[in-house]
Amino acid sequence: MRILKPSDIPATEITPREVYLKRRQFLAGMAALAAAPALSAPAPPAHGARLAGIQASRFSTSEAKTPFDAVTTYNNFYEFGTGKSDPAENAHTLKTRPWAVAVEGAVKRARVYDIDELLKLAPLEERIYRLRCVEGWSMVIPWVGFPLAALIRHVEPTGNAKFVEFVTLHDPRQMPLQRSSVLDWPYVEGLRIDEANHPLTLLAVGLYGEVLPKQNGAPLRLVVPWKYGFKSAKSIVKIHFVEKAPLTTWMKAAPNEYGFYSNVNPQVDHPRWSQAKERRIGEFFKRETLMFNGYADQVARLYRGMDLRTYF
Amino acid sequence: MRLPPTLTRRQIFWGKALAWLLCLAPLARLVLLGLNGGLGANPIEFITRSTGTWALVGLLATLSFTPLRRLTGLTWLIRFRRLFGLFSFFYACLHFTTYIWLDQFFDLAGMASDIVKRPFITIGLSAFVMLIPLAATSSQRMMKKLGRNWRRPHSLTYLTASLGVAHYWWLVKKDITQPLVYACVLAILLAMRLPACKPRKHRA
Numbered sequence: 001m002r003i004l005k006p007s008d009i010p011a012t013e014i015t016p017r018e019v020y021l022k023r024r025q026f027l028a029g030m031a032a033l034a035a036a037p038a039l040s041a042p043a044p045p046a047h048g049a050r051l052a053g054i055q056a057s058r059f060s061t062s063e064a065k066t067p068f069d070a071v072t073t074y075n076n077f078y079e080f081g082t083g084k085s086d087p088a089e090n091a092h093t094l095k096t097r098p099w100a101v102a103v104e105g106a107v108k109r110a111r112v113y114d115i116d117e118l119l120k121l122a123p124l125e126e127r128i129y130r131l132r133c134v135e136g137w138s139m140v141i142p143w144v145g146f147p148l149a150a151l152i153r154h155v156e157p158t159g160n161a162k163f164v165e166f167v168t169l170h171d172p173r174q175m176p177l178q179r180s181s182v183l184d185w186p187y188v189e190g191l192r193i194d195e196a197n198h199p200l201t202l203l204a205v206g207l208y209g210e211v212l213p214k215q216n217g218a219p220l221r222l223v224v225p226w227k228y229g230f231k232s233a234k235s236i237v238k239i240h241f242v243e244k245a246p247l248t249t250w251m252k253a254a255p256n257e258y259g260f261y262s263n264v265n266p267q268v269d270h271p272r273w274s275q276a277k278e279r280r281i282g283e284f285f286k287r288e289t290l291m292f293n294g295y296a297d298q299v300a301r302l303y304r305g306m307d308l309r310t311y312f
Numbered sequence: 313m314r315l316p317p318t319l320t321r322r323q324i325f326w327g328k329a330l331a332w333l334l335c336l337a338p339l340a341r342l343v344l345l346g347l348n349g350g351l352g353a354n355p356i357e358f359i360t361r362s363t364g365t366w367a368l369v370g371l372l373a374t375l376s377f378t379p380l381r382r383l384t385g386l387t388w389l390i391r392f393r394r395l396f397g398l399f400s401f402f403y404a405c406l407h408f409t410t411y412i413w414l415d416q417f418f419d420l421a422g423m424a425s426d427i428v429k430r431p432f433i434t435i436g437l438s439a440f441v442m443l444i445p446l447a448a449t450s451s452q453r454m455m456k457k458l459g460r461n462w463r464r465p466h467s468l469t470y471l472t473a474s475l476g477v478a479h480y481w482w483l484v485k486k487d488i489t490q491p492l493v494y495a496c497v498l499a500i501l502l503a504m505r506l507p508a509c510k511p512r513k514h515r516a
Contacts, residue, residue, distance in 0.1 A: 085352065135485065137354060169428065178398035182487050193364035253486060273430055277422070281353050285417060 012049035020034050029076050045072040045088055049212035051124060051144050059200060060128035061294075066139035070281050075215045076133065077234055078183055079168065086177075087215035094235065096219040103151065105241035106161035114133050115219045119205055122146035124211070127202055127223070132264045132293045134228035138278045143223050144206030149197045150289065151239070157193065161241035164196040165189070166222055166233035174237075183249050189233040190246035190260065191224065192302075200225055200298055226295040228262045259312040261305070264293035314357035319388045329391055335399035338366040339406075356414045363407035368480065370400025371473045372497050379504040394450050397469070401447040404440050432482035442468050470505075473498055 077087035099115040132138045170186035172178040178185045202223040212218040217234025224231050250258035266276045266289040279287040346353050353356045377393040426433040481491040
């Protein structure tokens with residue numbers, strides 16, 4: 001082995017002192033870089049295309065709206081993961097065009113609608129609704145959509161149509177969590193026909209004046225503001241008019257915890273937690289939960305004479 | 313990397329300094345995320361989950377020292393156990409404070425009904441209460457004072473960890489993957505303490 005004397009190393013090969021000292025800066029920089037994604041706010045969510053010709057609605061609340069970022073990054077959409085930020089991260093695999101919605105069952109004019117046809121079915125309205133999740137948090141969301149009743153009129157239900165069943169897309173290639181058995185797929189929800197026909201019941205295609213983000217249930221979802229959020233099925237591919245109450249996904253998952261009605265009710269607790277209060281996303285103090293999520297004046301008559309503890 | 317069979321005082325000191333840094337990292341992360349607006353749309357839920365998780369992780373880490381010592385034969389490992397146990401208690405305190413302050417905002421009636429009616433809150437609170445005497449008797453002085461009797465209250469750790477896992481299991485809506493992981497780790501740690509798994513003391 002040749003041993004070099006200091007003089008054998010050409011001066012050009014010697015790392016200049018400044019560069020040598022920069023090594024520390026470089027290491028510190030690398031450490032900061034490694035820590036950065038974990039320790040800072042995630043990138044703001046992308047915005048979708050604007051929807052044209054939206055009308056205001058008398059059903060809108062004047063309460064402060066939950067910011068777009070919170071509405072589109074804090075979601076329950078188990079098809080894309082059970083964590084709140086999972087849907088925003090994973091829903092990009094969903095393909096919302098072409099999209100067909102089969103409207104069938106006890107109707108005179110059963111047919112398959114293309115999503116772009118549905119968008120022109122009725123004038124689009126902005127409906128600023130409160131949303132109360134069964135988990136105890138709430139938001140105020142400016143949905144864009146049209147009343148489900150408008151679609152129901154088109155298909156002319158027969159006398160046998162007592163309930164409406166809503167089915168979410170079932171395609172594990174687009175919805176990766178459907179490969180797991182955390183819920184029994186596809187996601188199924190249901191309403192009584194009078195609930196479905198109620199003027200508050202909305203088929204939403206957008207929010208904040210934009211095309212519905214995938215993590216919020218694009219391209220078509222239900223919004224039933226006086227019921228817990230999970231009643232409002234997302235990414236709907238089938239609307240089925242039936243005679244008997246459908247067995248919904250959450251009723252199958254935990255029949256003692258989730259009933260068919262699932263109306264927001266501060267007096268009827270979830271078996272494992274209280275429903276008396278809620279945390280409005282963005283607020284520090286919890287607020288009292290309102291009967292029927294504050295829509296009692298409009299919907300209480302639907303449940304007259306019913307024991308809401310039995311029909312939870 | 314091979315670990316030495318004995319440590320010098322200096323090595324113990326630096327080992328403990330490293331353990332402190334490790335144990336403070338989750339808190340530092342929460343503070344940094346809080347300053348950068350990275351706690352998400354529901355920061356109080358984030359803090360509650362995070363502090364609860366680290367209390368449980370700390371408890372399981374504490375329980376792993378005895379089996380680890382037996383597997384590796386490194387007796388000095390046990391000198392780091394108390395530090396992890398106390399940090400678990402520290403995160404449990406933060407978790408409890410988050411619940412009564414940030415989540416409930418000292419709503420006594422709400423908390424009382426939670427404790428009576430919600431099994432997951434009841435067992436979570438029991439687990440926390442049981443940690444208090446363990447933390448209080450963790451000092452060298454108390455160890456000397458209690459002598460052989462020291463071990464008895466400290467076997468409560470097994471129960472506390474089990475309650476902690478049950479607390480987590482009971483609060484999730486549907487996806488039990490995470491609590492299941494903790495339950496499995498706990499089951500392994502407890503199984504390693506069964507007489508059948510222990511090495512015989514006197515061998516011919």
